[in-house]
Amino acid sequence: MEGFEELTGAEIDVQTIPDPYEQSVQTRVATGDKPDLAFWQPTASQLTALNASQNLQSLEGAPWLDAYDPALRDITGILDDTRYAALISTPAVEGVYYNKEVFAEAGITETPENWDEFLQTARDLKAAGVTPFFDFGGGTPWATQWWVQVQLADAATDGLWDRVNAGEEKFTDPTILGAIEGYNDLIEEGLFNENLRTATFEDQGPALLAGEAAMTVQVNSFFGQLQSLADTEELDEKIGFFPISPSGNVGTFIPDQANAVVAFTTGDAEREAATRQLLSYWLGDGYPAFVEAQSTVSLQSDVPSPAGVPQALLDVSASLGDSVGSMQALAIVNPDLYLNLGDMIQGTQTPQQVAETTQSQFEELAGAIGASGF
Incomplete structure (x- = not known):
C-alpha cells in the first residue's frame, strides 16, 4: 500500500496476529483493542462470530462495489442484508x-x-x-x-x-x-x-x-x-x-480469511473514515497494482488478470459465476x-x-x- 501512503501521507502499520488467528482477533475485539482493518472469512457464521452489527462498519454503498464482476459482487460478505466484508481476492x-x-x-x-x-x-x-x-x-x-x-x-x-x-x-x-x-x-x-x-x-x-x-x-x-x-x-x-x-x-x-477484509467500528470517526479511504484506494486506483504484485485473478471487470496467473486459477475463478455455497458459506x-x-x-x-x-x-x-x- 505504498501508493496510498504516498498519496495521502498516512502511515500503515501492518500487524501479524498469532495463531489461532480467529480466536486471537476475537479476543482483541472483546477487550476493545480493535484493529482498523483485518483479514476475515466473509461468511455469515464468521461475521456472526465478530458480532458484525456492533463491531464492524457497514460497507453498503461503497464506491468500489460497481467495479466488481457482477457474478462476484454479492457472493459473500453479507449478513442480515448488510455488507460487512470487502472481497480482495477470488473466493x-x-x-x-x-x-x-x-x-x-x-x-x-x-x-x-x-x-x-x-x-x-x-x-x-x-x-x-x-x-x-x-x-x-x-x-x-x-x-x-x-x-x-x-x-x-x-x-x-x-x-x-x-x-x-x-x-x-x-x-x-x-x-x-x-x-x-x-x-x-x-x-x-x-x-x-x-x-x-x-x-x-x-x-x-x-x-x-x-x-x-x-x-x-x-x-x-x-x-x-x-x-x-x-x-x-x-x-x-x-x-x-x-x-x-x-x-x-x-x-x-468457500471463501477464506485471505479473500476479504472487514473494517471495525473504533469509536474514532477520523480513523473509521481513513479506513474507508484505504479500502477505496485498495479496490480503486490501487487495485491494478495489487493484482499484479500478488499475481492473482482480478475480481474487477475492467482490471485484467496479470499475464502470469496460471490457467487453472483462471478456470477456478470462471467457475464462481454459477457456483453454490459450501457449508462454511451458508450454514449458521x-x-x-x-x-x-x-x-x-x-x-x-x-x-x-x-x-x-x-x-x-x-x-x-x-x-x-x-x-x-x-
Missing part, C-alpha cells in the same frame, strides 16, 4: 485438480461432466494402473470435507443449508449421510492413495505434479502449494481444474465435519457416527449463538 472453490499428462496417457480426452462420469473416469484410471485420487488423513484432515460437500452441491442449490439452519433437516438424514457414505464407499473401493491414513497436505501437491495420482478434490490454497513447487509454465502444462457436482460441473465456493455455524471424517478414515467412526457427531456439534454451536429452534 476458493471446491473442485477437482487433475494431472493433464496422466489423463492423456490413459486416453482420457474430456473432463467429466457430472459425478457419475467423474467416478467412471476414476475407475478407468485405476484399471489402467493409475491411482485415481489423492487425499490425506494424517494430522489435520481438513480437505476430507470437500469430498462430502461437492456431493451436496445440487442439494445446496435447492436450499439444503437453509433447512439445516432451521432444524428441518439434519446431518443424519439421507442427503448428508448419503454423501458421507458415498465418500467412504470410494475409500473402501480402493480409489485413493494407499497411504491415505498417514499422508499429509504436504504430500499432496508433489504427488499430483509427479503423476503419482491423477486427481484430488481441493480448494485454492492447494494451488498455492503447487505454485511453490513449479512455475506457471509447468503448471499450465500439467495441472487442470474442473468443478464437479452430482448433476454437472457446478463448483462449491460450522461443526467439525472434517475431524469426524478424519476419524472415519482412521476407522474410529462409522459414516453414521460421523453424521451423528456432526449433528450434535451443530446443535450445540447453534444453541450457543441463540439460533431459533436450537
Whole structure:
C-alpha cells in the first residue's frame, strides 16, 4: 500500500496476529483493542462470530462495489442484508485438480461432466494402473470435507443449508449421510492413495505434479502449494481444474480469511473514515497494482488478470459465476465435519457416527449463538 501512503501521507502499520488467528482477533475485539482493518472469512457464521452489527462498519454503498464482476459482487460478505466484508481476492472453490499428462496417457480426452462420469473416469484410471485420487488423513484432515460437500452441491442449490439452519433437516438424514457414505464407499473401493491414513497436505501437491495420482478434490490454497513447487509454465502444462457436482460441473465456493477484509467500528470517526479511504484506494486506483504484485485473478471487470496467473486459477475463478455455497458459506455455524471424517478414515467412526457427531456439534454451536429452534 505504498501508493496510498504516498498519496495521502498516512502511515500503515501492518500487524501479524498469532495463531489461532480467529480466536486471537476475537479476543482483541472483546477487550476493545480493535484493529482498523483485518483479514476475515466473509461468511455469515464468521461475521456472526465478530458480532458484525456492533463491531464492524457497514460497507453498503461503497464506491468500489460497481467495479466488481457482477457474478462476484454479492457472493459473500453479507449478513442480515448488510455488507460487512470487502472481497480482495477470488473466493476458493471446491473442485477437482487433475494431472493433464496422466489423463492423456490413459486416453482420457474430456473432463467429466457430472459425478457419475467423474467416478467412471476414476475407475478407468485405476484399471489402467493409475491411482485415481489423492487425499490425506494424517494430522489435520481438513480437505476430507470437500469430498462430502461437492456431493451436496445440487442439494445446496435447492436450499439444503437453509433447512439445516432451521432444524428441518439434519446431518443424519439421507442427503448428508448419503454423501458421507458415498465418500467412504470410494475409500473402501480402493480409489485413493494407499497411504491415505498417514499422508499429509504436504504430500499432496508433489504427488499430483509427479503423476503419482491423477486427481484430488481441493480448494485454492492447494494451488498455492503447487505454485511453490513449479512455475506457471509447468503448471499450465500439467495441472487442470474442473468443478464437479452430482448433476454437472457446478463448483462449491468457500471463501477464506485471505479473500476479504472487514473494517471495525473504533469509536474514532477520523480513523473509521481513513479506513474507508484505504479500502477505496485498495479496490480503486490501487487495485491494478495489487493484482499484479500478488499475481492473482482480478475480481474487477475492467482490471485484467496479470499475464502470469496460471490457467487453472483462471478456470477456478470462471467457475464462481454459477457456483453454490459450501457449508462454511451458508450454514449458521460450522461443526467439525472434517475431524469426524478424519476419524472415519482412521476407522474410529462409522459414516453414521460421523453424521451423528456432526449433528450434535451443530446443535450445540447453534444453541450457543441463540439460533431459533436450537
